[in-house]
Amino acid sequence: MSCQSTSCSGGFALSGAHRSAFGSRYFRKRLPHQRRGFLCLRMQRSAGGGGDSTEASSKGFGLLEWTGKIISQGTLVKGAKTGWNFAWDTMMKELAPQTKDGSYARPTYNLKGVIGSPEFPAETGRYHLYVGNACPWCHRVLLALIIRGLLPHISFTMAIDDPERASRGGWVFDQPEPVFNAKDLREVYDAASPGYRGRCTAPLLVDKRTRKLVCNESSDILRMLNSVQLPGSTLFDLYPPQLSTEIDAVNDLVHNEINNGVYKSGFATTQAAYARAQQDLYDALDIVEQRLSQHRFLVGDRFTEADLRLYPTVVRYDGMYATLFKCCRKRISDYPNLSAWLRDVYQIIVGDASQMQIRTSFDLDEARRSYFTSLFPLNPGGIVPVGPTLQDLALDRESGRGSHSADALFHSRVVPSVVAA
Structure with missing residues (x-):
């Protein structure tokens, strides 16, 4: 999923070239002479070419002023809202598929290859992942x-999220990537699966040897990365068999109501759909808060796949989802146990316990820029909030939830699920 932004404008801000072109087709042919003169004067004043104010300002076309005796303000506002809502609804459905009731419907995918199967044996250097910084599914x-x-x-x-440069979807590469020499993710899909139709999403796992697509579902990739055992890889087990049933239950809650719940809130196109998503989201956050009051992590006192799946959403929550996706009834900082858990996991990920380049796995400021500029229907003006930054979130403050030694954090694998030949 490419984690790909509604603001209100005070008027139509046309460039000089657009004004000139618009003027040649409309001003001279369709407006009465008196109206043309008035509108030209308004535009000159808006551009700073004369006026009563000492500081140049723009009032757009001043439509309400020069149409007031012809069209009522109510009619003009209703017409503008109808046109804008139609355009917004159309763009939202392109960005995020919708059910009939205005709820976001996340697409499903059919790429179900597994590393360790006869088709895709576990071999060093055989596989390549495509991920993007902004996307929580890639992050996990x-x-x-x-x-x-x-x-x-x-x-x-x-990959870099830039829908203006991408030929389909939103992911591009600043330099051609090393497997297919592709310039964007669509070219990777087309090269590995000619004639591919569908969304070109990340994360994406490919087989470099056969040049085939393996999988583009993050949940499935997580499981195979946990199972595969190659020389020098850790024996940490994120999905220990004795906890699998409980982890699956927590995963279902977290995925449906929190990971996907913020998107169902942000991409809803009706008030009712948004209200349902919000209720489910905050009910789930209350359950998570309660679980974390009882033990250090979501499923006991060691880090599991359940924590790995929740973390990318929670670390983005106050910085992006609370504002852009209108998930603002509560912040993560309003949940004492969840916010302490967030600090704990953040420090595990960037601290000495990992020593595995995890620090480079996520850039919050760049992710915020991505959300607020790439999701155009949610933020047409493209203005990016200045925070909260990592410093504002105080994620380096003591969590008080336990040791960060690897032995205390992870379950150890007894028998590797897949062993390389």
């Missing part, structure tokens, strides 16, 4: 790759 996969010590065995490319 990259963290699993690093925690499991698989960086020497599975390479990755960090």
Whole structure:
């Protein structure tokens, strides 16, 4: 999923070229002479070419002023709202598929290859991941790759989210990537699966040897990265068999109501759909808060896949989802146990316990820029909030939740699920 932004404008801000072109087609042919003169004067004043104010300012076209005797303000405002809502609704459906009731419907995918299967054997250097900084689904996969010590065995490319440069989807590469020499992710999909139709999403796992697509579902990639055992990889087990049933139950709650819940809130196109998503989201956060009051992590006192799946959403929450996705009834800092857990996990990930380049796995400021500029229907003006930054969130403040030694943090694997030949 490419984690790809509604503001109100005080008027139409046309460039000089657009004004000139618009004027040649409309001003001279369709407006009465008196109106043309008045509108030209308004535009001159807006551009600072004369006026009563000592400081240049713009009032747009001043439509309400020069149409007041012809069209009522109510009619003009209703017409503008109808046109804007139609355009917004159309763009939202392109950005995020919708059900009939205005709820966001996350797409599903059919790429179900598994590393360790006969088709895709576990081999050092055979596989390559495509991930992006802003995307929480990519973040979880990259963290699993690093925690499991698989960086020497599975390479990755960090894509840039830029829908204006991408030929389909939102992911591009500043330099051609090393497997297919592609300029954007769509070219990777097309090269590995000619004639591919569908969304070109990340994360994406490919087989470099056969040049085939393996999987683009983050949950499935997580499981295979946890299972595969290659020389030098860690014996940390994020999905220990004795906890699998409880982890699955927590994962279902977190995925449906929190990971996906913030998107269902932000991408809702009706008030009712938004209200339902918000209720489910805050009910789930209350459950998570309660669980974290009882033990250090979501499933006991050691870090598991359940924590790995929750963390990318929570670390983005106050900085992006609270504002852009209108998830603002409460902040993470309003949950004492959840906010302490966030500081704990953040310090594990960037601290001495990892020593595995995890610090480079996420840039909060760059992710905020991405959300507020790439998700155009949610933020047409493209203005990016200045915070909160990592410093504002105080994630380096003591969490008081326990030791950060690897032995105290992770379950150890007894028997590797997949052993390289």
